[in-house]
Amino acid sequence: MRITVCLTDNRPDAWIEGLRAALPGAEVENWKPGAQQADHAVVWAPPQSFIDEQPALRGIFNIGAGVDALLKLRLPPQAKVVRLDDAGMSVQMAEYVCHALIRHFREFDIYEADASEGRWSFRKPREREDFAVGVMGLGVLGERVARAVAQFEFPVNGWSRSPKAVEGLRCFAGEAEFDAFLGATRVLVNLLPLTEATRGVLNRRTLSRLNGGEPGGYLINVARGAHLVEPDLIPLLDSGQLAGATLDVFEVEPLPAEHPFWRHPRITVTPHGSARTVREASIAQIAAKIRAVERGERVAGVVDPLRGY
C-alpha cells in the first residue's frame, strides 16, 4: 500500500514519520509532481494538480474537520473523502468557546480595561437565565461545545440541518425552525460546516433576530470566515444590536492589516487557532481509518460531497 502526503502550511516530516510507524508495511512518501500512484492521500489544502496526478486514490484523508477547501477541487469519483473527527480538537473548541462565552457574560474584558487604569469597579452581574447559548452545528465538535457550556448552567439551544436529540439541549432543526432558534438565543456559536447552504448564514437579518430581536446578542464564530457577511457585523455592533463578537476565522486569512475587525472595541480577533490539529491523535485516527477502509469496513467522517460535509 502506498500513501502520499500533501500538506500545505504544515511541515510533512513528522506526519510521514508518524504514519510510517502507525502503518508498518505501507510506503509513505511526501508528494512530488510525477510521483507514483498512491492508494491513499493524507492532505491539507492540496492543489488541483495533486489530485489530477493521482486519479487512483481510494481515500483522501483531510487533517482537519472542515473539508470546504478540499471539496472545491475536482476529485476522483471513487475516492472517499474523510474528515477528521475530534482527534483532540473538540476539547480545544470547548475551551475556546467557554473562554469567550464566560468573558462576554462576566464582562471580564471590561473589568480588565478598568484594572489597567487601576479602577476597582463593580458591574451588576447579569442573569445566567438571560444568556441562552445557541450552538449551530451539532456534529462531534458542536455537541462537545454544547455539553461544556451546559455545565456552566447556561440554557443551551442547538440547531442542526436534520433533527437531532441531544440531552440537555433544546434542539431546533432545519430552515423551518431557524428563526425560532435565533430568537431563543443570546450568544450564537457557529460550528457549521461551510457549504453553499451555509455561506453567509451570519448576516444582518439573522444576527438581528438574536435575543428575541432585543439588543445585546453576541456572536462567536469558530467555523469559517465565509459564514459571516463581514460588512454586516460592525453596524450591528455600533448600533448596540450586538454587544460583542469573538471571531477566530475570516473571509481572508491572515486577516489583512487594514481590516476594521482588528481594532473594533467590541470584536476579539484570534488567528484561526480555536482548535488546532493534534498530530499524534490525528495520525492514529487516520491510520486506523486507512486500515478499516482496506478491510472494506465503514469509517466515521466520510464526506457526502453533495451535502458538503
Next chain:
Amino acid sequence: MRITVCLTDNRPDAWIEGLRAALPGAEVENWKPGAQQADHAVVWAPPQSFIDEQPALRGIFNIGAGVDALLKLRLPPQAKVVRLDDAGMSVQMAEYVCHALIRHFREFDIYEADASEGRWSFRKPREREDFAVGVMGLGVLGERVARAVAQFEFPVNGWSRSPKAVEGLRCFAGEAEFDAFLGATRVLVNLLPLTEATRGVLNRRTLSRLNGGEPGGYLINVARGAHLVEPDLIPLLDSGQLAGATLDVFEVEPLPAEHPFWRHPRITVTPHGSARTVREASIAQIAAKIRAVERGERVAGVVDPLRGY
C-alpha cells in the same frame, strides 16, 4: 421568632423582604443599636457591637462562604455560626477559574495583545498533560471547580486538610503531602478557608515548588488576600519562576491605587467578584436552615470555630 439582619456593604431591604416572604410568622428586622433580642442573625461583616448587644442568638448565618471576618469577633458560645454553601456561588467560581485557566493555558492574553497591534500571530500550543491543575480546598466550591477543570481534560490534583477521595482527582491531604501536591501542580487554584493555619500559605517557598520546581507555574487566588504573602509574588513573576497570576482577592480591598499588582504585566486583577452572593438562592438556603435549626435538626455549613471553617 425574631430575626435580625446586619449587612455591611449590602443594602438590607431586599434581604429583609425575601426573608419575611420565606419565613412567614417570623419578625425580620434590620438591626439598629438597642434593638430587641433576636433568635437568629443574618450577617455580613457585622461589628462587634452588634454581637455584644445580641447575646441570645442561637444562629448566626453568614451570607458568604468565608467566615474568617466573622470568626475574628467574640461570639456568644451557644450560637451556631453557619456559612453559605453553594447557593449559586460554585458555578460562578467554576466559571472564573476556568476562564483564568484557559486564558493562561491558551495564552489568549498574549494573542489579544498581538491583535491589538494588528498581528496575526502563531504560538506553539502547549501540552495539556503539562498543565496539571491543583485545587487547594475541596469543599463545595473546590469540588465544583475541580470537576469543571477536569472536563477540559487537564490533569487535576486536589489538596485538603483531611483526606478526601474525589472521583477524577489525584487527592493529597495534610501537611505531609503538601509539597508533593505543589510539585505535581502547574496551575495552583486557591479555595482554602482563611484560618490561622492557612494565612500566608501562598509564599515564596510554596509557590517556588510548583511545576516540580521548574519555571512556568501559575497562581489563581479566589479565596482570601491574606493567603498570599503579597511581597513574594512579583519577584517570582519577574524571575520567570511563575508565568502568571490571576488574583481576585487582596490583603487590602479595594486594592489601593498605588499597589504594584494593578500594573504588573503578568498579573490579572479582578475586584473580588469571582463568586457573588446570589440573593434569592441565599435567602432560600438560610430560611430552610433556620427552620431546620428550630426543629432541632442538623444543618450543613455549621462552622467549627476552632478549625476556623
